[in-house]
Amino acid sequence: MGCYARVLRVPGVVDLREDVAAAQAAPSTTLLSRHETSANGQRHGVDALLRGRGRFLSKDGRVHLHDRRWWALGTADLYNADLSAAWETEATPELRFCDVHLREAVEATDVALYIASKAVPVVNLAWWATPSFTAEVSYRPCVVGASP
Amino acid sequence: MRQAAQRFLLTAALALGSLLGGCFVHQAAIPGVVRADLNDDDIEVVGALDATYTRVFFLHGLVGETDVDWLAARIREAASEAGANGVRHLRIEATFQAWPMVTAISTLSLVHPRAYRVQGELVRIRRR
Numbered sequence: 001m002g003c004y005a006r007v008l009r010v011p012g013v014v015d016l017r018e019d020v021a022a023a024q025a026a027p028s029t030t031l032l033s034r035h036e037t038s039a040n041g042q043r044h045g046v047d048a049l050l051r052g053r054g055r056f057l058s059k060d061g062r063v064h065l066h067d068r069r070w071w072a073l074g075t076a077d078l079y080n081a082d083l084s085a086a087w088e089t090e091a092t093p094e095l096r097f098c099d100v101h102l103r104e105a106v107e108a109t110d111v112a113l114y115i116a117s118k119a120v121p122v123v124n125l126a127w128w129a130t131p132s133f134t135a136e137v138s139y140r141p142c143v144v145g146a147s148p
Numbered sequence: 149m150r151q152a153a154q155r156f157l158l159t160a161a162l163a164l165g166s167l168l169g170g171c172f173v174h175q176a177a178i179p180g181v182v183r184a185d186l187n188d189d190d191i192e193v194v195g196a197l198d199a200t201y202t203r204v205f206f207l208h209g210l211v212g213e214t215d216v217d218w219l220a221a222r223i224r225e226a227a228s229e230a231g232a233n234g235v236r237h238l239r240i241e242a243t244f245q246a247w248p249m250v251t252a253i254s255t256l257s258l259v260h261p262r263a264y265r266v267q268g269e270l271v272r273i274r275r276r
Contacts, residue, residue: 003244010238012184013191015273016224017233021181074244091184100178101216104242133172142181144276 003074004133008102009084011091024098024142026061035095035141036063041086049109051081052134055090062099063090065137068110087137098142107134172205172262174212174242179220180234186275195230195270197223197238205260212260223266232270241265 015021027035036057043054052068065086070078090097110132201222205212223235244252245263252260 005241005243007239007241010178010182010235010240010268012182012236013186013271013273014178014180014182014223014235014238014268015233016180016227016235017273020276024181091182093185095184097178097182100182102176102178102219102240103174105173139182 004071005075006069006104006133006135007084008135008137009088010100011084011088021098023144024096025144027095027141027143031094031143032141035090035092049113050079052136054081055086058138062138062140065090066134067136068132068134070132083135083137094143096142096144097139100137100139103136103138105134106132110134172212172260173214174203174205174262175214175216176219176240176264177216178238179224186273190275191234191236191271191273193236193269193271194232197226197235197266197268197270199226200263200265202261202263205262207258219264219266227270230270232272234271234273235268236271238266238268241267 026032041055042048043051048054050068050070053064053066056064056066058064065083067081067083067086069080072078113132199222201218203212203218219240223238227233227235242262242264244260247261
């Protein structure tokens with residue numbers, strides 16, 4: 001067993017064929033809006049601070065699943081959302097995930113939370129639960145060929 | 149007093165470095181297209197993928213390996229060797245394993261390896 005372990009399960013099948021990848025197109029507005037509203041899971045406020053922003057869209061049209069993860073003594077999960085489950089709910093037969101990127105980091109917020117936990121006497125006990133790690137899956141929604 | 153000042157400076161330096169660049173920023177691209185429309189009849193399992201790759205970071209992860217396509221290249225290579233054109237149940241586990249932890253602790257996190265275990269079924273996809 002290792003420390004600060006994070007498991008990501010990719011939903012469905014990764015199709016490696018070059019011609020299949022080349023045949024992908026941007027989804028229709030209807031499909032895209034249905035996709036965007038069907039699993040709208042952006043987090044706000046303290047919840048976003050502690051568990052990450054959840055699902056959000058960037059200006060370039062990419063969907064981001066942003067997750068902050070905590071461990072006790074670097075091994076036991078604490079108050080964590082399941083990034084794999086969040087991604088799984090995004091998967092539908094009609095939609096594909098193109099240009100998928102995984103990102104893992106100790107972000108500025110993670111560092112700030114760590115420093116902040118040092119300043120508060122009781123929370124200072126949380127040293128064993130820090131630092132947090134942030135992970136993110138981002139993808140471009142796409143479909144086969146022309147938009148349906 | 150001097151110890152407190154040293155601790156403050158160390159924390160400030162780490163915080164500044166992290167705020168500027170972030171620690172352990174690690175990125176990887178998944179190759180091809182991820183799709184959820186395939187049934188068991190559409191694919192044939194031709195092998196298994198189970199490999200562990202280590203990425204090394206330095207200075208609390210402020211400096212490290214940055215090649216985004218490293219994972220995609222390895223998955224494609226493994227699939228090609230098995231005659232596969234896809235991967236099902238792809239699972240990626242990132243962790244600090246025992247020996248990397250020893251390395252990190254013994255070097256005060258100057259050298260911090262993180263292991264990435266990649267597992268899945270190598271498949272041949274029949275359907276477009």
